[in-house]
Amino acid sequence: PAKYGVLIQGYGWAGLTDAAIDVLDQMVRAGREPNEKHYGCLLNALLKEKQFQAGQTILNKMKRAGLLLDVVTYTTLIDGSCKAGQIQIACNFLDEMLQSGIKPNLVTYTALFNGLCKANEVDKAMRVLRELTDLDLDTVAFNTLMSGLCDNSHVNAAYDFFVEMTNKGHKADARTYAILVGGLCKVKRFEDAEKFAEEALAKGFVFEVAICATLLESLCLEARGSEACTLMSRLLSHDNIPD
RNA sequence: CCCAGAGUGGACA
Numbered sequence A: 001p002a003k004y005g006v007l008i009q010g011y012g013w014a015g016l017t018d019a020a021i022d023v024l025d026q027m028v029r030a031g032r033e034p035n036e037k038h039y040g041c042l043l044n045a046l047l048k049e050k051q052f053q054a055g056q057t058i059l060n061k062m063k064r065a066g067l068l069l070d071v072v073t074y075t076t077l078i079d080g081s082c083k084a085g086q087i088q089i090a091c092n093f094l095d096e097m098l099q100s101g102i103k104p105n106l107v108t109y110t111a112l113f114n115g116l117c118k119a120n121e122v123d124k125a126m127r128v129l130r131e132l133t134d135l136d137l138d139t140v141a142f143n144t145l146m147s148g149l150c151d152n153s154h155v156n157a158a159y160d161f162f163v164e165m166t167n168k169g170h171k172a173d174a175r176t177y178a179i180l181v182g183g184l185c186k187v188k189r190f191e192d193a194e195k196f197a198e199e200a201l202a203k204g205f206v207f208e209v210a211i212c213a214t215l216l217e218s219l220c221l222e223a224r225g226s227e228a229c230t231l232m233s234r235l236l237s238h239d240n241i242p243d
Numbered sequence B: 001c002c003c004a005g006a007g008u009g010g011a012c013a
Helices: A003-013 A017-029 A036-048 A052-064 A071-083 A087-099 A106-118 A122-131 A139-151 A155-167 A174-186 A190-202 A206-221 A225-237
Strands: none
Touching (some): A017 A036, A017 A052, A071 A106, A087 A106, A106 A122, A122 A139, A139 A155
16 A cells, blocks of 8 residues: 555655656556645655645645645645745745644644744744743754754854753754754864763764764864864774764 | 654864
8 A cells, every 4th residue: 555655755765756746647547546645755755856836736736636734744845845945935834734723743843943943043943942832842853953053153052952951851862962063163162062072972972973073173273283183082992983 | 453755963164
């Protein structure tokens, strides 16, 4: 039953949107009515390839087929709109979904937060977050906001947010540290950056080589070679291999 | 009965 879905997903993943659309058409011809997952999957592929016109067509087809949009489809639309730089359209979809009685979930909000962050509107994202007192953030949402704060020269706020969230028991993962360390390096707070890099290593985030290499590079650029060397040796003692 | 669709990072360069 998932055969067509897998095909659509596969073609979409490969960026072969025409082929993906074809699969959907074939389904209809074969008398197998596509469901919201088939449409949603195709929509996602189209939006990722920035084929908004085709996306609109599919959306219309879906509605004509009498299918109602669900949370996932709305989230796909909101994310796609945001990534196209159309925050307003994303907000319209959010309104539409609320009016249809569909409750946005954490993924929906994260997509929106990400859009706001990328549009230099972290403040708005944080405001929305504070209003949604019953929204429990997961690591992805946490990282999204962290990166928004770092990208919008609110590193202090990012720092505070990090402390606040970890105190609340939210766990930071390798990406969280990468974001924070990168943000701190950006404003040349190398001591703090190094502190968090160490913390990340202590937590066993082996994948932190990437950010540590980044940090090392920063230190070198700042003509602080000795510090870079110190850090380098510490990295090696953690069995990491910086580039 | 379950199994297909949605969200996050890497500054400087």
